[in-house]
Amino acid sequence: MGSATVPVVVGIDNGGTSNNATVLTLDGRFLVDELVETPSEVQAGPEAAVAAMVAAFDGVLARTGVSREQVRAVGLDTPGPASATGVISSKGSTNFSQPAWRGYDIRSGLERRLGLPVIYHNDGNAAALYAHHVHFGADAMRRSSVSAIVGTGLGGGVVESGRVISGAAGMAGELGHVQIPLGTVLAPQQPVPICACGFAGDVESVASLTAIERNLLPYWLSRFPEHPLVGEAPQRAAKLVRGYGERGDELAREIFSQQARALGALFTIAANFTDPHAYFIGGGVVETTPEFRDWFLAEVREHTVLRAEQVALATFALVPDRDMAGARGVALAALETVRAVPTPPPLVGD
Known part of the structure; x- marks a missing residue:
């Protein structure tokens, strides 16, 4: 099955200066084997930064010949501190220093712009997840x-x-x-x-x-x-x-x-x-x-x-694959969500 028809997930690694993006098929093949970087615009505030993530998403799809209709979910990582659901710390952080970032829900912001499910991890967790799955x-x-x-x-x-x-x-x-x-x-x-x-x-x-x-x-x-x-x-x-x-x-x-x-x-x-x-x-x-x-x-x-x-x-x-580990890690997280089975019932009832 070629990349023109297979369902995929996209991973976006957000950094202080650049976004790095990748594409992963649902059968576990990365369609990108190098850095695909675009400016992250985080210093310009949330609106510009989310627009830059959308540009990274569109750019990596164009590079791999994949259409938006094939994308089932998007993985996103950023530096912390942030909550498990992608809400930037109320105190901000090194990368997200402007007041507009404090308490900003970056996962939901990207999800609204793309109209696709977005799964979030911080960048350390994303790299850890990728290292784990590649090694084992x-x-x-x-x-x-x-x-x-x-x-x-x-x-x-x-x-x-x-x-x-x-x-x-x-x-x-x-x-x-x-x-x-x-x-x-x-x-x-x-x-x-x-x-x-x-x-x-x-x-x-x-x-x-x-x-x-x-x-x-x-x-x-x-x-x-x-x-x-x-x-x-x-x-x-x-x-x-x-x-x-x-x-x-x-x-x-x-x-x-x-x-x-x-x-x-x-x-x-x-x-x-x-x-x-x-x-x-x-x-x-x-x-x-x-x-x-x-x-x-x-x-x-x-x-x-x-x-x-x-x-x-x-x-x-x-x-x-150190430079690509973040994007690949959140792509794996998105893939896991797409493949996930229904939540099992509790072991102890009411």
């Missing part, structure tokens, strides 16, 4: 996983039996704000890091680009006063650290080793709380050279404390 394949609905997505902040997701755990208010899987023991993470006399959310010593306060700029780089530059990054603007210096890390620079490797130890502490908590089959890492920290990726993943694994029974079963891996 046919066994995905019988496996569990935890994912940490390291970027400007730290997102993530918990997947159980192939489905994202959203929680009562949609805040499950906000792994960046889990507070961790710092004894194995910080160097002697290193100040306790503070997260942008106000927490002291949560994972994001160490494992994120923001953490490098605000917390880690100032400390380590004081230990390496002759380093080339001394004198660089903090924001620019933070973005340059990964390149130094790839080249084996001692200061940069100290910073990323701390980030790996923080993720290991997070996964240790996960091991005792959800006991997953797999631990995934994604985001900018691993969008790098193979040598650096392998080193970083090995550092995380080394600092994750598991029991012998867990070691025999657990896998550590990178989120695949």
Whole structure:
């Protein structure tokens, strides 16, 4: 059956500058094998941003030769914080900073414009869902996983039996704000890091680009006063650290080793709380050279404390197709909704 006739779902990954879209057939074939990006217009407010999502939707259909009539549902992800149904936090967020975004129902806004069912996840959950299903394949609905997505902040997701755990208010899987023991993470006399959310010593306060700029780089530059990054603007210096890390620079490797130890502490908590089959890492920290990726993943694994029974079963891996993981993850969520069976009756009656 060709793409001109088969039913599909569309996935849209909304970011601070771009939307990335994909198309997935109901028999599980992605019709896009690369990034299909268009401007997201989020800084222009909700109306312009939703119009940009519609443009992304129309653009990816045109690229794949699929008509609107073939689309059964749309998956949408955005950065958080937002509710499980796509209502942006009443305090806004980094990407949705204008007052008009506060409390805005972005899922319903897109649904009204498209006239199609829209299924929502935050971007961390979407990437986690995709990593889980790609890694486990046919066994995905019988496996569990935890994912940490390291970027400007730290997102993530918990997947159980192939489905994202959203929680009562949609805040499950906000792994960046889990507070961790710092004894194995910080160097002697290193100040306790503070997260942008106000927490002291949560994972994001160490494992994120923001953490490098605000917390880690100032400390380590004081230990390496002759380093080339001394004198660089903090924001620019933070973005340059990964390149130094790839080249084996001692200061940069100290910073990323701390980030790996923080993720290991997070996964240790996960091991005792959800006991997953797999631990995934994604985001900018691993969008790098193979040598650096392998080193970083090995550092995380080394600092994750598991029991012998867990070691025999657990896998550590990178989120695949990293730039496309969000769009593909919400496309999978939309596909699951389209395929869903009726809700089973309760086990206990009235």
